[in-house]
Amino acid sequence: MRYLAIGLTAAVMFAAGAGLAANETIAVFTKNLTNPYFQAVRVGAEAAAKTLGVKVDQYIPTKPDSIPEQLSQVEDVIVKKPDAIVFIPVDYKALVPAVEKINAAGIPVVNITDRSAGGDFVSFVGADDYGIGLATATDLLKAMGGKGNVIILEGVKGALSNTDRVRGFNDALKEFPNVKLLASQPANYQRLQALQVMENLMQSFPTIDGVMAANDPMAVGAIEALEGANRKALVVGINGSKEAVELIKSGKLLASGDFNGFIQGCIGVEIAVRNLRKQPTPRELILKPAVIDTTNFSSYETPVEARTCPTLDQVASP
Amino acid sequence: MNDDAMNKNTKGDVDIAVRSRLAFSSNAMQALYRLLAATLLCAVLASLSDVFLTENNILNVLRQTALLFLMASGLTLVILTAGLDLSVGANIALSACLSASVMKATGSASLGVATGIGCGTFIGLANGVLVTALRIPSFIATYGVMWMLTGLTYFYMGGETIHGFPPAFRQLGSGYLLGIPMPVYVMVLFLAIGTFFAQRTIWGQQVYAIGANPVAARLSGVPVHSRLVLVYTVSGAMAGLASLIILARINSAEGDIGENLTLPAIAAVLVGGTSLFGGSGTVMGTLIGALILTLVLNGMNLLQINASWQPLVTGVIVLVAVWISTLTRQSGE
């Protein structure tokens, strides 16, 4: 028992000691430890922190996307009083009380990725999910020559990103009257579920020419299902993950909408720090939708760890 | 004192023999009922959807069943001893991620396979030791292990994805032999091994005996601890194997690969007629249980039923299936 206690103390001392050097501390909240998108956000936040000379503490629910746990973490962090918070709510409606608590504690907070339905923010930084969905789907529909049959693989029902992306898909379809939407089924942003949903849908539909997936893992699941059945279809996803870039390079994936977590992490921290240092900050920053495909994938091949943060000015002025 | 122990010993032997014979015949009946239920389900689906009975869809259902069965088969042995292994999903996640990174680093499919199965087996062994040597109830020990494995996996993966494995390895998940998916062969192989082990070997009989009455089993000379360790190790090894099939099918590994796999696997075992109180059930039953659960999901996809119905329908089916087996078991007594 004594050894356990000593071990614990040592471990904890180490963890605490690491934090004493920096001047300002920024607490960054992301949704889970498993989705590469949030990893990119965290890497971006760390990169910005290094440049700006601040310290970043990462808070991630141990149960992926757990609402009560993120709320508890916010409460714990308020006790700790960081200088600023960069916040991605696991649910844009249910975490409003958490934001209100941060507001009440007087800690400035920057909202990134998913726009919270309430509370006061220094600013919001996000991608335009609708625009990305529209642009990515348009890429696919053009590549299909404006005719054929498509399937939509939806993400988690009720998630704002999913609603907007799927709306973008559907609006793109309206521009191509000769393309028929066969089915729009949820696979909850999960790879294995997308694989199995796709396998089942292929039984119902003998000809599928295109697949629009609301994120990259589902697109990859669909590709595996198609390959397994020896069938061909053009597939697009969203997120611009490392895996997607590799697949675009090898010609298996047509395109991926660039959701750019790295830049969102960078800019979120930068705005938080600018605000602390009384420099001007934008109220809102929506990154321009971009689609990664065979024409431009090479600029995305640099792994996120090796990328450098763009400055606020670079992102703000196109 | 000595005489007493001797008496108990012989009595225990007879008990076990009678019990396992009885258990076997009632198990056969149970399996029959379930097969009927699965057939009925197929008939309903066939009448509702004209693509259900196509060759492709049947192979599709079989392949999905195979995956669920592999996860559930090892678990069947654990549940036969009146234990439970909640770490199956987390075990699959860590095994898959380690195996994936070994394959990515070395390019060798066989090293990857060895890593996956080795990791799974080791975790199973650890579960067995926790349950027997430290005397922690299996339910809670494997729950603790689940958290530790998940933490390790998250730490190891750091939110990244490992993608793209050797084509030879991918055959394991998405390949065909004589027009039948590879996982189906693996399923049949392990069904045969599992059934032989459980029904035809002395070790298998001892597993049933431990589940039926651990005290009687110990008194009649069954090495309870070492058999339990064996059972958890086998369950871990099967999780390792299942992780490889998943890996080969989706061609990538990420930290949440094992999420939401444990409860369906337990459900397959229970729908398959294995009792949580131990001592009764078969590996064949688990296969039928896995088939029934897969058919339900397949049917809902084919009929394009809102996915929100899935947990509700699955819940009702699990309840009804177990209720029926409780009824038949009671009437058999």
Place this chain on the structure above:
Amino acid sequence: MSVRTAMPNLLARVPGVAIALIVLCTVFGLVSARFATPTNIANILVQSTILLLLALPMTLIIMTEGLDLSIGAVLTFASIILAVIVIATGSFALALSAALAAGLCFGLANGVLISVLGIPPFITTLGTLGIAQGLSLLVTDGQSVVGIPRSIESIYSGRLAGIPLPILIAALAYAVTHILLYHTRFGTYIFALGGNREALKIAGISVRGMLIGVYLFGGLMAGFAALLMTARLNSAHPTAGVGMEFDAIAAVAVGGTSFERGNGWLFGTLLGVLAVGVLRNGLNLLAVPSSAQVASIGALVIVALFIDGLRSEP
């Protein structure tokens, strides 16, 4: 009988969970200046209330050699019912009654399926978990339910005589459960039920009625926990309670209630809930990486039970 003697022997035989809790508090108190502040202690206590409301009935259920896997999903469903009805009608009393009724319905279903139809608790509640989860998804279509009157929020954030309301509610729930378990015939039968079911039957006690009662209690507490959860989130969400059943079971097990022989200890459950709360809070204060936090929950469960295992060694 051994259970009754566990209380007086407390000092002679300090259980694993108490050791774990003391070690955790000492370490966090030494390392983080903010840990042992009144604000943070209140914070930990308030955060632990919802889990405690689930862990209390879970202790009783486990003592009957049962289990309730549906309790987290029932909490979620009751929370959605509460939110939907309060928004539709504006009547808090009606909404709360409906939420409690929803909890009681599931409790009744669990109790009847287990005791009358003889379906094992694990599988019964696994089935009702699916049903409650499915109903939650169907009612909400996967969306959060928002637009609850602000007054409900004050149930979680309000104070009475300086003490946060959730703590008062949890203390009341603990007191009620304590009296139920240690000072009523019902409680005595629960001890007997886990320990010696046959004797109870011979004595002419309705085991069925007892079991139904225990699961009803679980459903009722899930309803109250739903009230706190809804007030806390100021909304209801179809995944809010996912996995809470396992947290509750772990807290009970860490607290020293055994899964065999009706060996239960209610105060241990309270300590178990606090140990989980202190661990998570302390690690957050120290900004320990999340993957280490995940693993540490598992370590807590195994270490606490391991210590108990050592002590019960003859």
